[in-house]
Amino acid sequence: QAQFVESGGGLVQPGGSLSLSCALSRWEFNRYAMAWYRQAPGKQREMVAHIGSGDFTDYLDSVRGRFTISRDHAKSEVYLQMNSLRPEDTAAYFCNTFLGPTNWGQGTQVTVSS
Numbered sequence: 528q529a530q531f532v533e534s535g536g537g538l539v540q541p542g543g544s545l546s547l548s549c550a551l552s553r554w555e556f557n558r559y560a561m562a563w564y565r566q567a568p569g570k571q572r573e574m575v576a577h578i579g580s581g582d583f584t585d586y587l588d589s590v591r592g593r594f595t596i597s598r599d600h601a602k603s604e605v606y607l608q609m610n611s612l613r614p615e616d617t618a619a620y621f622c623n624t625f626l627g628p629t630n631w632g633q634g635t636q637v638t639v640s641s
Contacts, residue, residue, distance in 0.1 A: 528552055529632050531622050536635030539612055547607040547635060549622030557600045560625035563607045565618035565637075576607060577625045590616070612639045 535547040551557065562577035575587045576596035584596050595608040605622050619634040 531632040533635040536637045538638045544610045549605040551603040562625040564621045567618040
């Protein structure tokens, strides 16, 4: 069983918005700081946002002010609201733990193009 199931990606025009969701397979992950990562073709995976168990958040500089990470403990889900999308945001997006991420899910593809 996948630990994290990402959804919500798609094709959007520059300036558009998408909302990603990540279902956590075990309730215990609600205790962990979680993060969204992305990987573009030919590039290393990078963390774009993370959220603590107490809802502290931080962002990659290039997405700060455009992306918002949040979580719902009752639903065991983590979200990434992405606004003002740019072509350089095109990547596969994954969620995982902030510390020691392992067992990556399938991810969800985000393509920003006109």
